[in-house]
Amino acid sequence: MTTHEGTVLTAADLAGNGLHGNDPDIHGKFGVFGGRYVPEALIPALDEVAAEYDKAKNDVAFLREFDHLLRTYAGRPTTLTEVPRFAEQAGGARIILKREDLTHTGAHKINNVLGQALLTKRLGKTRVIAETGAGQHGVATATAAALLGLECVIYMGAVDCERQALNVARMKLLGATVVPVTNGSQTLKDAINEAFRDWVANVDRTHYLFGTIAGPHPFPEIVRDFARIIGVEARRQMLELTGRLPDAIAAAVGGGSNAIGIFHAFLGDEGVQLHGYEAGGRGLESGEHALTLTEGSVGVLHGSRTYVLQDEEGQTVESHSISAGLDYPGVGPEHAWLKDTGRATYHGITDAEAMEAFSLLARTEGIIPAIESSHALAGALKLGRELGPEATILVNLSGRGDKDMGTAMKYFNL
Amino acid sequence: MTTLQTVFAKAKADGRAALIGYLPAGFPSKEGAIAVATAMVDAGCDVIEIGLPYSDPLMDGPTIQDAVHRALTNGTRIADVLRTVEGVAKTGAATLVMTYWNPIDRYGAERFAGDLANAGGVGTITPDLTPEEAGPWREASAGAGIDTVFLVAPSSTEARIKAVVDSCTGFVYAASLMGVTGARDSVGAAAQGLVERTRSHTSLPVCVGLGVGTGRQAAEVAGYADGVIVGSAFIRRVLDAPDEASGLASVRELGAELAAGVRG
Numbered sequence: 001m002t003t004h005e006g007t008v009l010t011a012a013d014l015a016g017n018g019l020h021g022n023d024p025d026i027h028g029k030f031g032v033f034g035g036r037y038v039p040e041a042l043i044p045a046l047d048e049v050a051a052e053y054d055k056a057k058n059d060v061a062f063l064r065e066f067d068h069l070l071r072t073y074a075g076r077p078t079t080l081t082e083v084p085r086f087a088e089q090a091g092g093a094r095i096i097l098k099r100e101d102l103t104h105t106g107a108h109k110i111n112n113v114l115g116q117a118l119l120t121k122r123l124g125k126t127r128v129i130a131e132t133g134a135g136q137h138g139v140a141t142a143t144a145a146a147l148l149g150l151e152c153v154i155y156m157g158a159v160d161c162e163r164q165a166l167n168v169a170r171m172k173l174l175g176a177t178v179v180p181v182t183n184g185s186q187t188l189k190d191a192i193n194e195a196f197r198d199w200v201a202n203v204d205r206t207h208y209l210f211g212t213i214a215g216p217h218p219f220p221e222i223v224r225d226f227a228r229i230i231g232v233e234a235r236r237q238m239l240e241l242t243g244r245l246p247d248a249i250a251a252a253v254g255g256g257s258n259a260i261g262i263f264h265a266f267l268g269d270e271g272v273q274l275h276g277y278e279a280g281g282r283g284l285e286s287g288e289h290a291l292t293l294t295e296g297s298v299g300v301l302h303g304s305r306t307y308v309l310q311d312e313e314g315q316t317v318e319s320h321s322i323s324a325g326l327d328y329p330g331v332g333p334e335h336a337w338l339k340d341t342g343r344a345t346y347h348g349i350t351d352a353e354a355m356e357a358f359s360l361l362a363r364t365e366g367i368i369p370a371i372e373s374s375h376a377l378a379g380a381l382k383l384g385r386e387l388g389p390e391a392t393i394l395v396n397l398s399g400r401g402d403k404d405m406g407t408a409m410k411y412f413n414l
Numbered sequence: 415m416t417t418l419q420t421v422f423a424k425a426k427a428d429g430r431a432a433l434i435g436y437l438p439a440g441f442p443s444k445e446g447a448i449a450v451a452t453a454m455v456d457a458g459c460d461v462i463e464i465g466l467p468y469s470d471p472l473m474d475g476p477t478i479q480d481a482v483h484r485a486l487t488n489g490t491r492i493a494d495v496l497r498t499v500e501g502v503a504k505t506g507a508a509t510l511v512m513t514y515w516n517p518i519d520r521y522g523a524e525r526f527a528g529d530l531a532n533a534g535g536v537g538t539i540t541p542d543l544t545p546e547e548a549g550p551w552r553e554a555s556a557g558a559g560i561d562t563v564f565l566v567a568p569s570s571t572e573a574r575i576k577a578v579v580d581s582c583t584g585f586v587y588a589a590s591l592m593g594v595t596g597a598r599d600s601v602g603a604a605a606q607g608l609v610e611r612t613r614s615h616t617s618l619p620v621c622v623g624l625g626v627g628t629g630r631q632a633a634e635v636a637g638y639a640d641g642v643i644v645g646s647a648f649i650r651r652v653l654d655a656p657d658e659a660s661g662l663a664s665v666r667e668l669g670a671e672l673a674a675g676v677r678g
Binding site: 197 | 421468470471473475476479483484486491492515516517518519520521541542543544546563565566567568569570571574578589592593594656
């Protein structure tokens with residue numbers, strides 16, 4: 001495979017070549033996790049997506065097109081920013097942010113969306129559908145659909161539509177149809193159910209542009225590969241900036257795409273600790289949290305075997321988080337596998353801890369982070385105190401906080 | 415206990431298709447579900463599928479979602495599902511459970527298969543369990559002596575149809591169209607072709623579901639399939655009725671219309 005110099009991506013970067021044991025098997029399994037638990041009607045569509053993606057990821061023309069969009073449209077590569085004033089609260093450890101908040105549309109979601117929108121064109125489909133929680137994936141999908149001339153329908157829980165009204169307006173402005181989902185808990189999980197229902201009925205002309213590394217195979221692999229650029233860039237940039245790899249990486253985990261995006265290029269670097277931070281909501285005892293990996297159990301949700309918040313009879317338990325983007329009772333199967341193999345460690349961060357880090361970064365560094373990303377920031381503060389002043393911690397600042405101002409105004413009484 | 419094999423042999427001897435009705439346990443209430451299913455059997459259903467209410471029914475349309483939501487709100491649990499099966503099996507209808515995979519996975523495959531068999535259930539239909547993932551469930555079901563029914567769809571390739579029918583016992587469920595459950599004005603045009611393609615891979619009975627809701631549609635499907643599956647249309651009768659008694663009467667009326675339909 002040729003690399004094309006001077007660009008963001010190499011073919012090897014995208015395909016994950018040179019990393020061993022990190023790709024799922026032919027049934028889409030990461031160890032015992034992943035696979036496909038979906039109606040038979042969708043299997044041919046998933047096979048079609050998997051086959052086209054296998055061709056695309058080894059096609060230099062496709063990679064160049066993706067790379068071109070990442071550079072000239074998404075604003076890659078994103079920079080690293082060291083945050084010494086923020087790090088004073090972290091026992092003096094060095095904290096360095098990977099600035100996904102600076103991408104077009106304001107979050108890492110754009111990476112996956114551009115890749116899958118190009119894949120949609122290759123599949124010969126003219127319509128994309130997507131689920132969204134916070135609205136960031138919906139906005140990113142609507143953006144890519146506008147750019148590439150695709151019809152776009154976004155499913156969003158009615159509760160989320162209310163708490164993220166601004167993003168609903170953005171999607172509409174971008175030409176998408178937003179369908180509020182009023183069944184079940186009216187949040188992300190129900191939006192995913194509804195998107196699957198649409199897909200099975202319209203699969204001939206529709207690609208389901210899945211927004212995270214969950215769902216049936218091949219979505220966990222595809223979304224990860226398109227998000228991998230975060231870690232690929234950050235690894236090079238860390239070597240340039242500090243002359244070595246970080247001691248630890250911190251990332252927020254909802255479905256898990258931003259975390260896998262930054263973790264993946266470091267999986268082979270045994271000296272680099274990988275820490276994922278889930279939404280602890282109002283605390284474990286309250287029962288109102290999204291601690292899927294840290295407190296959930298193994299089950300099947302949305303087509304994939306993974307950790308799930310469920311009761312003893314397999315009914316999904318509703319999750320809670322102050323950040324809509326982490327408010328999901330499942331998680332990508334690759335994180336389940338990284339947890340069980342011990343390569344990555346997962347922790348909970350409460351709403352209060354996240355909001356404290358949110359405000360601290362704003363006041364000390366002039367950066368307003370997404371509340372999702374604030375969970376990783378709060379994690380980095382704890383990690384710094386544990387690892388000591390010699391440690392360097394890389395944090396994935398997965399998105400910016402503009403969309404969260406309504407929540408912040410209420411929370412801080414601004 | 416009436417087995418699926420007995421049902422299909424009898425229907426064949428009568429020169430007709432079997433009539434299969436679906437109802438979630440716990441809908442309209444825990445006791446009410448047994449009453450409605452019994453009315454379906456009285457009116458002519460040969461087989462009853464008792465739905466196991468699940469929080470994330472991603473292949474179901476609005477009618478079944480609504481019924482399942484009510485069942486869950488009623489506090490319907492797996493013990494209630496098994497009690498419903500027991501009550502319905504006593505009527506003499508072959509009684510199956512239709513369920514998404516996670517509740518069985520969590521309950522334990524062997525435990526669920528054993529408890530279902532003890533309740534008089536004769537098998538399961540598992541719409542989101544594909545042949546690749548079905549090994550443990552087929553083994554547990556064989557151990558308990560119950561059938562495993564899986565789905566083929568209009569989009570299924572020949573290789574997929576073969577893999578699915580090789581996992582099936584009892585019958586094969588052919589989804590008439592690409593979509594979710596729910597009654598529609600016409601049965602999918604793809605249904606007959608799918609039944610024919612399925613027959614080239616198996617001698618098991620092939621039954622058609624999704625979108626069937628009237629006697630005329632039942633007659634049409636009975637023309638080429640071994641069984642006609644109706645769910646949402648029965649539920650709709652219960653949802654639209656002002657009270658329980660008129661709901662039961664309405665269910666009997668639809669059952670009779672469908673039973674006449676499957677007899678051509």
